[in-house]
Amino acid sequence: MNKNNIQAAAFFMLISVTGFSLMDLSVKWTTATYPIGEVIFFRMVFGLIPLFLVVPKDRWKNLLATKKPGLHFVRGFAGTAALIAIYASLHYLPLAQTVSLTFASPIFSTILSIVVLHEVVRMRRWAAIILGFIGVCVLINPFSAEFSIYMLLPLIFCFFFGIVSISIRKLSETEPTYLVALYFTIFGTIASLLTIPFFGDWQLPASSFDFLILSCVGIFGGIGNLALTSAFKNAEVSIVTPLKYIGLIYAMIFGYLIWGEVPTWNTYLGAVLIVLSSIVIIRREVILNKNIQPETLAVNR
Numbered sequence: 001m002n003k004n005n006i007q008a009a010a011f012f013m014l015i016s017v018t019g020f021s022l023m024d025l026s027v028k029w030t031t032a033t034y035p036i037g038e039v040i041f042f043r044m045v046f047g048l049i050p051l052f053l054v055v056p057k058d059r060w061k062n063l064l065a066t067k068k069p070g071l072h073f074v075r076g077f078a079g080t081a082a083l084i085a086i087y088a089s090l091h092y093l094p095l096a097q098t099v100s101l102t103f104a105s106p107i108f109s110t111i112l113s114i115v116v117l118h119e120v121v122r123m124r125r126w127a128a129i130i131l132g133f134i135g136v137c138v139l140i141n142p143f144s145a146e147f148s149i150y151m152l153l154p155l156i157f158c159f160f161f162g163i164v165s166i167s168i169r170k171l172s173e174t175e176p177t178y179l180v181a182l183y184f185t186i187f188g189t190i191a192s193l194l195t196i197p198f199f200g201d202w203q204l205p206a207s208s209f210d211f212l213i214l215s216c217v218g219i220f221g222g223i224g225n226l227a228l229t230s231a232f233k234n235a236e237v238s239i240v241t242p243l244k245y246i247g248l249i250y251a252m253i254f255g256y257l258i259w260g261e262v263p264t265w266n267t268y269l270g271a272v273l274i275v276l277s278s279i280v281i282i283r284r285e286v287i288l289n290k291n292i293q294p295e296t297l298a299v300n301r
Helices: 003-030 036-052 069-092 095-102 105-116 123-140 149-171 177-193 208-234 237-259 265-287
Strands: none
Touching (some): 003 036, 003 069, 003 095, 003 208, 003 237, 036 069, 036 177, 036 208, 069 095, 095 123, 095 149, 105 123, 123 265, 208 237, 237 265
């Protein structure tokens, strides 16, 4: 792999991390005023803008043709449930704490692969899984006065994201990436509208600024996904994946400057353990020559 490819991959990965980080900021900002279902609606609708840019011209006539509608439903349901959990977490928890816990998603993906796909996991990955769970326990500190039930929301996200990663692994055998994303977007849009009877406080954006921030949830999310795919096309997974942890630095900066959030010692320590665990799991999967799809490693929100 030549140097130019690595440079391009790093460039796209930084764009992806920045896009997801700006989306998290937009979500945290908007969920203070608007219901989560409405924020998800904007995420889906405006996320179509960058998605449509990558659909091949010859697929527009049969754009929704698929061989696996049931699996698309599973991916859509799990992905939407993951979004609800993470958006709620961004609303209730500090930004850095939420982002740190989402890095545990490869741990849950590995465990679900054992249960669902009957994959064999040897000593090193088991050690990484245990290390990751220790990091989670340190971060949420369940026996302290600071513990909140809302700290479980990012872990719910990780669980459903594990289902997402497995379903995408199966879908990728026959389905192009843009079609998987498109079906997820359609499912998420319908699901968000179904929340209106239960959370009927949907409202039109109160200002052009609110409309802009709500739109940014979808636009930045879409940019993050497209840039992520480009990053993995230009370099090996093990080379560019560590760059995604820059998102934690973004979270700390945004959290402090906008909401005055200062991470506690256990947030730092827990984040380090979780990140180390995730890196070990990802590197072992690469060494074992597993076919890792870009979206299974992204913390899609």
